[in-house]
Structure formats: structure tokens, C-alpha cells
Amino acid sequence: MSGEPPVLLQHATRDLARFAAGLRYEDLPPEVVERAKLCLLDGLGVCLQGALLPWTRMVQEVVEAEGGVPAASLWGTGLRGSLSQAVLVNSTAGHGFEMDDIHKESILHPNSLTTPIALGWAEAEGAVSGRELLAAIVAGYEVGTRVGNAATMALFLDGFHPQGTSGTFVAAATAGRLRGLDAGRMQHALGIAGSMAAGLMAAQEGAMVKRLHAGRAAQSGVLAAALAARGFTGITEILEAGYGGYLSSFSSRPVPEKLTAGLGESWETLNVGFKMYPTVTSIHTALDALRQLMAAHGFPHRDIARVDVGMGHMTYVHTAWPYRPAGITAAQMNLSFGLAVTALGGTVTAGDFTEERLRDPGLLDFIARVHAHEDSGIEAMGAPFRHACRMTVTLRDGATHSHEELNRRGSPENPVSFAEIEAKFRGNVSGILTDREADQVVSHVSHFERLSDCGELLAILSADRRSFALTEEVR
Numbered sequence: 001m002s003g004e005p006p007v008l009l010q011h012a013t014r015d016l017a018r019f020a021a022g023l024r025y026e027d028l029p030p031e032v033v034e035r036a037k038l039c040l041l042d043g044l045g046v047c048l049q050g051a052l053l054p055w056t057r058m059v060q061e062v063v064e065a066e067g068g069v070p071a072a073s074l075w076g077t078g079l080r081g082s083l084s085q086a087v088l089v090n091s092t093a094g095h096g097f098e099m100d101d102i103h104k105e106s107i108l109h110p111n112s113l114t115t116p117i118a119l120g121w122a123e124a125e126g127a128v129s130g131r132e133l134l135a136a137i138v139a140g141y142e143v144g145t146r147v148g149n150a151a152t153m154a155l156f157l158d159g160f161h162p163q164g165t166s167g168t169f170v171a172a173a174t175a176g177r178l179r180g181l182d183a184g185r186m187q188h189a190l191g192i193a194g195s196m197a198a199g200l201m202a203a204q205e206g207a208m209v210k211r212l213h214a215g216r217a218a219q220s221g222v223l224a225a226a227l228a229a230r231g232f233t234g235i236t237e238i239l240e241a242g243y244g245g246y247l248s249s250f251s252s253r254p255v256p257e258k259l260t261a262g263l264g265e266s267w268e269t270l271n272v273g274f275k276m277y278p279t280v281t282s283i284h285t286a287l288d289a290l291r292q293l294m295a296a297h298g299f300p301h302r303d304i305a306r307v308d309v310g311m312g313h314m315t316y317v318h319t320a321w322p323y324r325p326a327g328i329t330a331a332q333m334n335l336s337f338g339l340a341v342t343a344l345g346g347t348v349t350a351g352d353f354t355e356e357r358l359r360d361p362g363l364l365d366f367i368a369r370v371h372a373h374e375d376s377g378i379e380a381m382g383a384p385f386r387h388a389c390r391m392t393v394t395l396r397d398g399a400t401h402s403h404e405e406l407n408r409r410g411s412p413e414n415p416v417s418f419a420e421i422e423a424k425f426r427g428n429v430s431g432i433l434t435d436r437e438a439d440q441v442v443s444h445v446s447h448f449e450r451l452s453d454c455g456e457l458l459a460i461l462s463a464d465r466r467s468f469a470l471t472e473e474v475r
Contacts, residue, residue: 005242009256012240016146017187019263020139020173025131025449028138032267033449036137038421039101041445042274043094043115045425048432048461049350050096051076051089052468055208059092059215071124075116076432078464083124084222087171090116092215095163097350098332099428100214102281103141103272104411105383106148107155107162110272112214113170114140117222119461121178122454128178130451136177138269143190144170145268146259147239147246153314153383154253156201164199164213165250171221179225191234192224194246204280204318204333206326273411274421277348280333282315282387284408287342289391293401294343301343301366303395309335310375310390320372325358340366387411432465 028036050056051074060074063085070080074089081089094100094112101111114137121136122128148155148166156162172193176186197220203210228234239246239259247254277287286309294301311320319335331337331353340363341352357363378388385406392402407413426438433441437460444457451457 005248007237007242008240008245008247008254009259010240012256012259013190013236013238014183014187015260015263016143016173016239017190018183020143020177021181021183021186023135023139023142023177025135027264028135029267032138032269033134035269035272036134036141037445037448038274038418039111039141039269039272040115040137040448041425041442042101042421043111044441044445044461045428046097046099046112047090047094047115048076048465049099049428050093050211052432052465053093053096055211056089056093056096058208059089059212063089072120073123073458073462075461076463076465078462078466080462083120084219084226086120087116087218087222088215090120090215091218092211095214096211097278097353098280099275099278101272101274103145103148103268104281104387105271106145106151106166106268107153108145108148108166108170109163109214110141110144110167110170112163113144113167113218113221114174117171117174117218118178119454119458121175123458123462127453130448130454132178133454134449136174138267139177140170140174141269141272142263142267143173145271146261146263149258149268150239150247150254150256151251152253152255153386155251157314157317158250158252159201160250161199161201161203161210161213164217165197167214167217168193168197168220168224171218172224173221175222175225176228179229181225181228185228185231187236188232188234189221189224189228191236191238192227192232193221193234194238195235196220196224197246197250204329205321206330208327208329210329271412273408274416274424276410276416276420276424277338278332278350278353279338279348280319281408282311282318283335283338284410285387285389285405286311286335286391287338287348288409289389289403289405290339290342290393291347292405293391293393293403294346297401299393299395303397304343304366304369304393305396306394307339307343307370308392308394309339309370309372310378311372312379312381312386312388313374314386315389316372316374323367328353328355328358331358335372336367336370337363339370340364432468433460
């Protein structure tokens with residue numbers, strides 16, 4: 001193209017590809033290994049829980065009707081398909097109920113992408129060691145989150161869903177590392193995957209397709225790695241190209257230096273946190289704040305006249321739109337609905353998201369008392385505090401109580417323990433797995449680096465659990 005703008009950061013795609021292709025388990029610091037295992041356990045729980053949801057089932061049915069080489073399992077169904085079909089379904093499941101992990105700066109949920117790809121590959125290819133799988137998982141986390149960091153919040157504010165866009169790089173790096181791509185072919189895999197990035201944020205206000213963004217990103221990454229292995233070429237400067245590149249097209253204000261900053265020395269995997277509520281992460285500080293105020297001062301929800309919540313611009317745009325009962329996805333993404341459920345029930349659980357609950361008169365009454373605004377002080381703190389909130393609760397007698405929550409529970413700054421993630425996992429698989437099977441999964445993940453293969457774990461994932469979903473529907 002005549003007058004083409006200069007590249008944003010020379011050799012950025014090449015350098016990330018070299019890193020992903022060359023990463024070995026022995027390169028990983030012990031704390032990175034432990035975080036990756038925690039992400040894996042969390043990912044298994046959310047994928048199994050999501051496997052039985054209606055939107056995942058529709059994707060399963062399409063894959064089943066399409067047919068394919070039975071190489072990998074569609075988890076929780078007893079069905080099998082090709083690897084790309086399996087990750088399409090299983091990653092849709094992982095992102096299916098807003099409980100996958102969260103890397104705040106990149107706005108990515110890597111474990112709903114890496115978990116299905118890594119274990120799908122192990123099933124399709126046979127004996128693959130836990131160490132190899134962990135190296136591939138971390139390669140995906142490190143490459144994909146750096147892409148998201150460089151795209152900045154501008155990508156989101158420009159209307160793109162990071163999970164479906166930056167998520168393709170998580171998937172391609174993971175799949176490429178599992179295939180043993182050399183650096184040159186890994187560079188092409190990234191260049192292919194980035195060309196297939198897609199996902200629009202309007203989906204958050206009621207569409208099932210938001211869940212599918214993760215499935216398509218995972219499938220794109222697997223396809224990209226398979227094509228690159230055969231010599232198919234992609235855009236070699238996909239990330240840094242000044243015209244038509246990923247950053248120049250998807251972000252109006254990229255910071256390309258973040259693509260390779262600290263690569264191999266500063267580990268973005270350690271900046272991943274966990275969701276302790278099945279809602280969009282951006283409202284978790286508000287849920288924490290309301291719970292803290294109600295516990296500290298002992299007032300019931302009926303005494304609350306008004307809840308004022310201050311937040312940064314992105315969180316306001318993301319979550320503070322007027323609530324209407326437009327479906328479970330919309331409810332999970334909405335600040336007012338989450339606060340109403342917290343006020344009336346003390347917390348937010350998966351059981352709060354039913355079609356009947358979305359129209360509960362008591363919740364709708366409380367929602368009218370929630371007032372959100374942009375807080376210039378929080379906005380001035382910058383991107384690290386984009387989830388922060390300042391809350392003031394006014395009671396009917398005129399008393400006011402305030403609380404500032406800068407870091408949500410489950411974030412790297414306010415971390416939870418392995419025991420708490422294990423409890424979350426067990427809650428997600430309750431009634432889906434037996435207690436013995438849940439124990440086995442926890443045991444396998446706790447010493448994952450010592451596994452020579454994942455056969456026992458895969459047997460648990462592949463078993464047909466659909467009778468549980470039918471039982472729940474009857475209830």
C-alpha cells in the first residue's frame with residue numbers, strides 16, 4: 001500500500017513466536033507453575049459446569065449433526081469430534097457462565113481457552129506429559145495477555161470483545177506449542193489466528209453469542225496451528241503492522257511496547273485472578289463493598305433507600321447501563337442486577353440466574369435504588385484500578401455508610417487460596433461429578449507436573465453427564 005504507516009514495534013510478532021516456540025517447562029518459575037495449575041483446576045470446573053448449559057448444548061448439537069473424526073471429547077456428553085470441534089464446544093462451555101479466570105489488564109479469560117486446547121490435544125494425541133501441557137498453557141497465557149495489554153482498554157471501548165479477538169493469540173500460542181511448531185511456523189500461526197479474530201461487545205446485553213466468542217477463538221487458534229504446521233502462511237507482522245495489523249485495526253490507542261515488555265522475566269501468568277461470583281468481573285468490587293457494609297453495620301436490604309456507586313469510565317460503560325430482563329447474559333453483565341441479588345440474598349450464585357429470577361419484583365424494586373456514576377478520582381488512578389469502586393449506602397432513616405473497594409476478592413492484589421479455588425471447583429461440579437471423581441481431579445491437578453499422561457483425568461471429563469442437566473430442568 002502506498003504511504004503505508006511504519007510498523008508499531010519492530011519484530012514484535014517474531015519475538016513472541018520465538019518465545020512461545022522455545023518455552024520449556026524448565027523455564028517456568030515455581031510460582032508460575034503453581035498459578036498455572038490453579039488456573040487449570042478452575043478451568044476444569046467452569047468447563048464442566050458450562051457443558052450442561054442450554055447455549056453450549058446448542059453448539060454440541062450442531063457439532064454432533066455435522067460429524068467429524070472422533071479424536072477428542074465434548075466434555076460431559078459422551079460425544080466426540082475433531083480437535084477443532086471439541087475446543088469449539090468446550091471453550092464455549094468454559095466461558096458459558098462468567099466464571100472463567102480473568103487477567104485484568106488484557107481483559108482476557110485465558111483458562112476457558114487453554115484448558116480445552118491442552119487437554120483436547122492430550123486426548124487426541126495420546127500420552128502427553130503434564131509438564132508439556134503446562135508449558136503450552138503458560139505460552140498461551142504469556143503471549144495472549146501481552147497482546148491484550150498492548151491493545152489496551154481502547155479495544156474494548158472501540159466495541160470489540162477481547163475474548164474473541166485477543167483470545168485467538170492465547171489459543172494459537174497454546175496449540176502451536178503443543179504441535180511443536182518452530183519459531184517461524186509459530187509466527188505464521190499467530191498471523192493466521194489474528195486474521196480470524198472476532199467478537200463484538202454489544203453481545204453483553206443479552207445474546208448467547210458472547211459465550212461462543214471463546215469457542216471460536218479456541219477453534220481459530222487450533223486451526224491456525226494446524227495450518228502453519230503444513231506450511232500455510234499468515235501475516236508475519238500481524239501485531240505490529242502499521243496498516244491492517246491487529247493493533248492498528250482493533251485498537252485506537254495501542255501501546256505496542258507492552259507486547260514484549262519483560263518477556264521471559266516478568267510473568268503475566270501471575271497477574272491472573274479468579275472470579276468468586278458468576279458475573280462480569282468489573283462489578284465484583286461493588287458486590288464486595290455492599291456485602292461488607294451490610295455485614296459491618298447490620299442493616300437489611302429493606303432499610304436501604306439508595307445505593308450510590310462510583311467507578312471508572314470503562315466499568316461504567318461496561319456494566320452500568322439500565323437493566324432490563326433481556327436474558328441471563330445481560331443479567332450477569334449488569335451492575336444493578338448484581339447489587340440487587342447481593343442485597344436480597346447476601347451473595348450471588350449460579351442459582352440466581354434463572355428466567356423467573358430475572359423478573360423478580362423484589363429485585364426490580366431494589367434495582368431502582370441503585371445509582372451509578374463515573375468517579376473522576378478512580379479514573380485518575382489509571383488502568384490498574386479500573387475495577388475499583390466507591391460506594392455510599394443511604395438508609396431510609398437518613399443514615400449513610402460508605403466504603404471504598406480498590407481490589408476485588410480473587411484478584412492478584414486480594415488473592416484467594418488454593419482451598420478457596422478448590423471449593424469453587426467443587427461447587428461448580430456438584431451433582432455433575434461424584435465426590436470421588438472431584439477428589440481425583442483435584443489430586444491430578446495438584447501434581448500435574450508429575451503426570452506422564454492424562455488418561456484418568458480425560459476419562460472423567462469425557463463421561464456422559466447429560467442426565468444431570470435433564471434432572472435440573474425438571475426441577
